[in-house]
Amino acid sequence: MANNTANPLSSEELIAFVAAVESSSVHGAADALGLTQSAVTKRLQGLERRGGVVLLERGRFGVRPTAAGRLLYPDAKEALAALRRAEEALSSHRELARHALSVAASYTIGELLLPGWLAAFRRREPDTRAQVEIVNSAGVLERLREREVELGFVEGAENLDGFDALTVHQDRLGVVVAAGHPWCRRGRVAPLDLAQEPYVAREEGSGTREVIDAELAAHGIRLLPAIETASVQSVKRTLAADGGFSLLSPLAVELELTAGTLALLPLDGVEIRRALRAVRAYGRRHSDTAESFWRWLERNVAPGAAGV
Numbered sequence: 001m002a003n004n005t006a007n008p009l010s011s012e013e014l015i016a017f018v019a020a021v022e023s024s025s026v027h028g029a030a031d032a033l034g035l036t037q038s039a040v041t042k043r044l045q046g047l048e049r050r051g052g053v054v055l056l057e058r059g060r061f062g063v064r065p066t067a068a069g070r071l072l073y074p075d076a077k078e079a080l081a082a083l084r085r086a087e088e089a090l091s092s093h094r095e096l097a098r099h100a101l102s103v104a105a106s107y108t109i110g111e112l113l114l115p116g117w118l119a120a121f122r123r124r125e126p127d128t129r130a131q132v133e134i135v136n137s138a139g140v141l142e143r144l145r146e147r148e149v150e151l152g153f154v155e156g157a158e159n160l161d162g163f164d165a166l167t168v169h170q171d172r173l174g175v176v177v178a179a180g181h182p183w184c185r186r187g188r189v190a191p192l193d194l195a196q197e198p199y200v201a202r203e204e205g206s207g208t209r210e211v212i213d214a215e216l217a218a219h220g221i222r223l224l225p226a227i228e229t230a231s232v233q234s235v236k237r238t239l240a241a242d243g244g245f246s247l248l249s250p251l252a253v254e255l256e257l258t259a260g261t262l263a264l265l266p267l268d269g270v271e272i273r274r275a276l277r278a279v280r281a282y283g284r285r286h287s288d289t290a291e292s293f294w295r296w297l298e299r300n301v302a303p304g305a306a307g308v
Contacts, residue, residue, distance in 0.1 A: 009047065009050060009051070009079075010043075010046065010047065010050070011079075011080065011083055012043055013043045013044070013046050013047035013050070014047065014076045014079060014080055015033065015043075015080060016029055016033065016035075016040045016043035016044055016047070017043075017044060017047055017055060017056075017069070017072070017073075017076055018073065018076050018077055018080060019032045019033055019040070020040065020044060020056060020063050021056075021063075021064075021065050021069065021073055023062075024061070024062045024063060024064060025062035025063055026040050026041055026044070026062070026063060027062075028062075044056060051068070051072075053066075053068040054066050054068065054069075055068055055069035055072060056069055099125075099127040099128050099129050099289055100129050100130075100131065100287065100289060101128055101129065101130040101131070101150070101151070101287075101289045101290055101293055102130075102131050102148070102149040102150050102151070102290075103130060103131065103132045103133070103149055103150070103151045103152065103153070104132075104133045104134075104135055104139065104140040104143040104144070104148070104149045104151075104152045104153075105132060105133070105134055105135075105140065105152065105153035106134070106135070106136055106137045106140055106153055106154050106155045106156070106206075106207050106276075107134055107136065107202075107206070107208075107230075107232055108155050108171075108207075108208065108232070108249055108251055108252055108276065109153040109154075109155060109168075109169075109276055110132060110134035110153065111134060111232070112251045112252065112254075113153075113168070113169060113251070113276070114132065114153060117297070117301055118130050118132075120300070121293055121296050124296070125289070125292060128289055128293075133149065136202075136203065136205045136206045136207065136230065137154040137155055137156040137205070137206065137207030137210070138156075138205040139205070140152040140153065140154050140279070141154065141160075141163070141279070144163065144279065144280065144281055145162075145281070147281075147284075150280065150286050150287060150290040151278060151279070151280050151286075151290055151293065151294065152278070152279045152280070153168070153276065153277065153278055153279070154207055154276075154277055154279055155171070155207035155208060155211070155274060155276045155277075156206070156207025156208070156209075156210040156211055156274070160277070160279060162281065162282050163279045163280065163281060163282055164279065164280050164281075164282050165277045165278070165279050166277060166278040166279075166294070166297060166298060166302055167275045167276070167277050167302060168276055168277060168278050168297055168301045168302055169275075169276040169301075170273065170274075170275055170276075171249050171250075171251065171273065171274050171275075171276055172249075172250070172271065172272065172273050172274075173208070173211070173212065173247050173248060173249055173272040173273075173274065174247070174248070174250065174264045174265055174266055174267065174272075175189045175194075175245050175246075175247060175264070175265045175266070175267050176236075176239060176245060176246045176247070176248045176253055176262055176263070176264055176265075177197075177239060177243075177244075177245045177262065177263055177265065178239050178240050178243060178261070178262060178263070179260055179261055179262060179263050181243065181245075181263065183245075183263075183265055184263045184265070187265065188265055188266050188267075188268055189245075189265050189266070189267050189268065190267075190268050191219065191221050191267060191268065191269065191270060194221065194223060194245070194267075195223075197243070197244050197245050198226035198227070198242075198243065198244035198245075199223045199224065199225045199226055199227075199244065199245060199246070200225065200226065200227045200229070200235050200238045200239060200244045200245065200246045201223070201225035201227070201228050201229075201235075201246065201247075202228070202229065202230070202232070202235065203228050203229060203230045204228070206230070207274070208247075208248070208249070208274075211272060211274040212247045212272060215270065215271075215272045215273075216270065216272075219269070219270050221270070226244060227244075232248070232252050235248065236248075236252075236253065236256060236262065239262060240256075240261055240262065247267075247272065248264075250264055278294065278297050280294065
């Protein structure tokens with residue numbers, strides 16, 4: 001057959017050809033495909049014209065394949081089967097994609113709050129398939145800009161121009177030390193005390209770190225970390241093992257406070273507050289599942305909503 005890659009064989013024409021061969025008549029092919037005989041004939045003629053050969057003999061017997069038709073038939077059957085498999089694969093992907101939810105979340109939200117929110121949301125929409133990446137707040141916004149995820153959760157004071165933002169939690173940070181630290185006897189910490197102890201901090205780019213640095217700077221306080229780490233667990237283990245202090249959310253040390261291994265103390269005269277926010281690209285079309293989860297957050301998680 002002619003090599004015509006610019007004008008490949010039509011699946012509709014191949015379907016008509018296979019049906020005609022298997023039914024041995026144009027009439028039978030038309031009945032099998034739910035078409036008129038003239039429509040089937042037109043498709044067969046188009047296939048022969050495209051291939052440059054006669055594929056079917058017509059006579060009182062109906063139709064039967066020529067030598068070229070016999071050569072084409074098994075490949076045509078396989079091509080149509082491959083197309084059906086491709087359609088089934090796409091259909092399966094569409095179904096999965098329809099329920100997919102891609103999320104990037106900062107550490108505090110991603111590890112401590114988001115799991116519970118997703119579990120509650122999936123009780124309402126059990127087909128949801130969530131993929132969650134936990135990075136710092138700067139990384140969350142970068143993934144949103146690059147369209148790697150649909151929704152994000154940040155905990156810093158980043159510029160959110162170009163994003164829709166929804167406050168999902170109000171947080172207040174405090175001084176965290178090991179339970180036996182001398183500061184625990186006083187029950188509070190003076191800002192000048194901070195310079196006397198090693199500061200164990202989150203990495204630069206962390207939303208927690210940005211909020212802390214901005215608030216302390218507003219009070220004329222600048223801290224130089226002795227240790228910087230991207231892991232909240234590493235911060236907590238360092239405090240328990242080597243002393244020093246950190247500034248963390250009560251959410252991050254809830255288990256340790258209950259167990260009595262760490263203590264959370266207020267910082268005199270300095271209130272470090274932050275809003276934890278859900279974010280998404282402004283004006284972008286989002287999947288049904290992402291839109292549904294956003295609306296669920298508005299109703300069930302945002303401050304002032306039921307269940308908060």
